[in-house]
Amino acid sequence: MKKTNARERLLGTAADLFTERGYGAVGINEIIAKSETAKASFYHHFPSKENLCLTWLEETHARSDTRHDAILNEPGDAEEKVIHYFASLKEWMKTKDFRGCPFTNTVSSLDKASPPISEQIELHKLSIRDFFSALAREMAPAGSASRRLGTTFFLLYSGATTEAQNLRSNWPIDAAVESVRHLISASKEASAKA
Amino acid sequence: MKKTNARERLLGTAADLFTERGYGAVGINEIIAKSETAKASFYHHFPSKENLCLTWLEETHARSDTRHDAILNEPGDAEEKVIHYFASLKEWMKTKDFRGCPFTNTVSSLDKASPPISEQIELHKLSIRDFFSALAREMAPAGSASRRLGTTFFLLYSGATTEAQNLRSNWPIDAAVESVRHLISASKEASAKA
DNA sequence: GACGAACCATACAGACTTGTCTGTTGGGTT
DNA sequence: AACCCAACAGACAAGTCTGTATGGTTCGTC
Missing domain, CATH: 1.10.357.10 (Tetracycline Repressor, domain 2)
Structure with missing residues (x-):
């Protein structure tokens, strides 16, 4: 089910959520939850x-x-x-x-x-x-x-x-x-x- | 200095801040601070x-x-x-x-x-x-x-x-x-x- | 088999958010 | 004098936010 790559998963769900509700209205907590990724993994791939x-x-x-x-x-x-x-x-x-x-x-x-x-x-x-x-x-x-x-x-x-x-x-x-x-x-x- | 009416002051500074940075990026704490108005007064005039x-x-x-x-x-x-x-x-x-x-x-x-x-x-x-x-x-x-x-x-x-x-x-x-x-x-x- | 990268879970810090609540002050009306 | 109401100050609740820190696990490569 999960795509193998955590980075791809994060980018994919971020793209969905940002287009759906806009950058400001979406938090990274929601992004990592929906992409089934740990917060530490997020900050491993993206500085902010x-x-x-x-x-x-x-x-x-x-x-x-x-x-x-x-x-x-x-x-x-x-x-x-x-x-x-x-x-x-x-x-x-x-x-x-x-x-x-x-x-x-x-x-x-x-x-x-x-x-x-x-x-x-x-x-x-x-x-x-x-x-x-x-x-x-x-x-x-x-x-x-x-x-x-x-x-x-x-x-x-x-x-x-x-x-x-x-x-x-x-x-x-x-x-x-x-x-x-x-x-x-x-x-x-x-x-x-x- | 203050306009006499608290409601007008709130609406005025809210208008300025909303047009400047957008609805989502401005909080009511900043609005009441900049308009020199108490929070209770805000919620007296506006339900939300x-x-x-x-x-x-x-x-x-x-x-x-x-x-x-x-x-x-x-x-x-x-x-x-x-x-x-x-x-x-x-x-x-x-x-x-x-x-x-x-x-x-x-x-x-x-x-x-x-x-x-x-x-x-x-x-x-x-x-x-x-x-x-x-x-x-x-x-x-x-x-x-x-x-x-x-x-x-x-x-x-x-x-x-x-x-x-x-x-x-x-x-x-x-x-x-x-x-x-x-x-x-x-x-x-x-x-x-x- | 050892090393390191990628990944995981979770707890935390510190600042922020909207909205509620209590209590006070002061001018105007009855 | 009694009352009303707008406005004040400020603490508080309950939750959000970004970003950091700690420690453990899986996996490919040398």
């Missing part, structure tokens, strides 16, 4: 709760990053890729009971500022923006217009995630998809006119 | 910390709502009103040290679900969307297009707030304004063509 959080965010970011690379290298239309990305966000929200972005939630829930965590969050957010920018560049190669388009996708994605969490509903994501669709077709018309 | 939070959100929402009404009844161009609203968000972020929406932050920082607080947050968010929808209706009276436009403004506003907090910078808000400007001019062209 904050470092556990950092490690969790790093691993989450790494997974997200390789997924973005895979999507970009995949064959297929950039427009479809963007729409599909929003669709998978809907799935995520449904399975995670409408808790939004782990990174954003961690920022809100941090009691005191922690430079390494803040840096990791910035890194992650900028990489998401870059992902959308790459897709935008693919579908509207004209310079300044595609730059704005990518950032607009990014902001719509962030807003949709935030408000789906606040309103405990997926309609903001559907609305964001509608906006994205409209933006794409409008940009096509503009480039056809030029 | 959670109720204090609810009251704070209610008052914040009420202020926001009357401000929206004032803006809508003001003379002036709807387009300028939207842009100006984003500009005042930039001011807010600067003075509040890049802490984002109090309502969104409270959702992330809540340890356990609280129905009255969740309802208050939904109410507030829907009222912001309605505000943007009213402005969109003013500048593009065509039915379905203005509906989408208002929701797009709302999502861009939310995303800009969230990411300005995450990245501790105002560039997401500037980018959102650029997107809004582009959307408005595109919608003008579309209605001119029809």
Whole structure:
């Protein structure tokens, strides 16, 4: 039943609990209890709760990053890729009971500022923006217009995630998809006119 | 020095501390100490910390709502009103040290679900969307297009707030304004063509 | 077979949390 | 004068939190 590795068990249950209720609302006592691990083992692998959080965010970011690379290298239309990305966000929200972005939630829930965590969050957010920018560049190669388009996708994605969490509903994501669709077709018309 | 009313003092310092560090990271001991109030007086006016939070959100929402009404009844161009609203968000972020929406932050920082607080947050968010929808209706009276436009403004506003907090910078808000400007001019062209 | 790493259980320190309780002070009203 | 009520101070309960310390067990490798 137990995974053999105590470190993996700790990270796994910490990931579950942090995404479920947020960094601030979960104590290490609960983490070690749910992962069936001794407290001494926890402090053997992690110097502090904050470092556990950092490690969790790093691993989450790494997974997200390789997924973005895979999507970009995949064959297929950039427009479809963007729409599909929003669709998978809907799935995520449904399975995670409408808790939004782990990174954003961690920022809100941090009691005191922690430079390494803040840096990791910035890194992650900028990489998401870059992902959308790459897709935008693919579908509207004209310079300044595609730059704005990518950032607009990014902001719509962030807003949709935030408000789906606040309103405990997926309609903001559907609305964001509608906006994205409209933006794409409008940009096509503009480039056809030029 | 002290305001005469203990209740007002408590609400004021609670508002400051909650917006500064979030609901979860602030205890009532700190609130009563900073407001120079006895603990017994606190529990005389508020049944619990959670109720204090609810009251704070209610008052914040009420202020926001009357401000929206004032803006809508003001003379002036709807387009300028939207842009100006984003500009005042930039001011807010600067003075509040890049802490984002109090309502969104409270959702992330809540340890356990609280129905009255969740309802208050939904109410507030829907009222912001309605505000943007009213402005969109003013500048593009065509039915379905203005509906989408208002929701797009709302999502861009939310995303800009969230990411300005995450990245501790105002560039997401500037980018959102650029997107809004582009959307408005595109919608003008579309209605001119029809 | 010996060494060391990883793991286990458990007790503890010290500071923190929300909320309760007792008792006092002082101004305003009846 | 009697009463009410807001506000005060401060101790207390019962529990939480992170992190440390002690000591014992299992297991792979030299």
